[in-house]
């Protein structure tokens with residue numbers, strides 16, 4: 001045995017070093033964290049039965065309520081007991097099966113959607129919805145982000161933190177979003193006849209349980225009320241608040257002018273975000289009178305009806321945003337070229353295509369193309385436009401305005417929000433009273449009333465609906 005001058009054996013030194021290294025690793029954690037880590041054993045539940053709305057087949061009547069049996073989980077999977085979920089308008093066609101009636105055109109498809117796979121989504125038994133809030137009930141052995149008992153948002157947008165887009169600061173476009181096609185989905189439960197059950201986007205929502213992976217889960221550490229949380233954590237409010245307050249795409253400067261085109265739950269969240277960001281003028285535009293009134297209640301300073309103003313809508317926004325002086329030597333803002341008026345410093349487009357013919361006031365263009373074009377044209381030179389909606393078709397803009405008009409366009413998936421950073425901030429906005437969720441969640445139903453509530457969403461007779469499970 002070799003011995004050092006101090007009398008220590010080599011083996012003794014190595015042993016001592018190993019102990020020190022272990023102590024160093026443990027030193028990264030506080031004692032309570034170490035204790036908690038040791039209790040983070042995988043909590044795996046199986047054979048649990050739960051209620052789920054299953055969509056399958058074509059046309060009306062494709063969504064029905066069933067009791068299904070949870071499959072075993074593994075790896076990075078997380079089981080969340082649903083407390084609330086938002087009934088998103090983008091899911092109308094899939095849930096109530098009316099998309100074929102909306103002008104006969106194909107439903108709008110996200111640019112991020114994967115190519116069609118070998119199996120057809122409509123033939124599969126799928127729990128629709130995309131996200132919600134709830135309590136973690138079980139975690140796979142590889143899960144680090146959340147623990148059993150945590151209150152979480154199952155985000156409509158994942159954030160893995162390690163894909164190329166997450167690493168370059170664009171977690172609003174996390175590449176996990178591109179793996180949600182029919183061929184990518186894995187069964188999470190079984191129906192009583194053995195039919196495998198899948199979930200929209202690996203998250204579902206229209207069920208008592210959501211089974212997802214940790215990339216889609218954001219811990220929110222709050223005791224806020226279920227309906228308010230379901231609203232503020234929904235894809236639409238995250239996108240509206242993201243576009244206006246996350247500063248992921250553009251920054252609303254204090255006292256700037258903001259136009260919001262379309263006042264569904266996303267636009268009304270953007271109106272509130274513009275108020276929170278300190279805009280001095282917020283112009284809310286929607287064909288539905290009650291939505292314009294609601295916009296005024298939650299922060300708009302002006303409202304416009306795109307039907308009443310039709311071809312003049314852009315001009316009306318330009319007039320409203322005209323600066324007190326156009327004397328350039330006095331800090332004035334002159335019009336953009338031959339067009340009078342300044343234009344809004346910042347525009348959020350949130351109109352989109354009709355998925356069903358509205359029973360309240362219909363807008364001027366069911367494809368959503370016109371409002372998107374108008375949104376671009378009502379923006380000030382040097383301003384920013386964030387588009388957030390799904391439309392049918394291609395937009396046309398004056399080439400030279402687009403080319404050298406100085407308007408910066410941002411494609412606003414999730415409004416540029418970074419889920420792990422921003423969703424907890426949005427929850428703080430709810431807790432502090434900055435964000436009014438109640439005014440947006442105009443219908444609240446238990447799970448059994450989901451389908452009826454989705455009809456109201458589809459025909460725009462409510463602003464949006466929250467299902468509590």
Ligand SMILES: [Zn+2]
Pocket residue numbers: 088089090130156235236
């Ligand atoms: Zn959505």
Ligand SMILES: [Zn+2]
Pocket residue numbers: 158159160161162163164165166167171173174175176
């Ligand atoms: Zn990612």
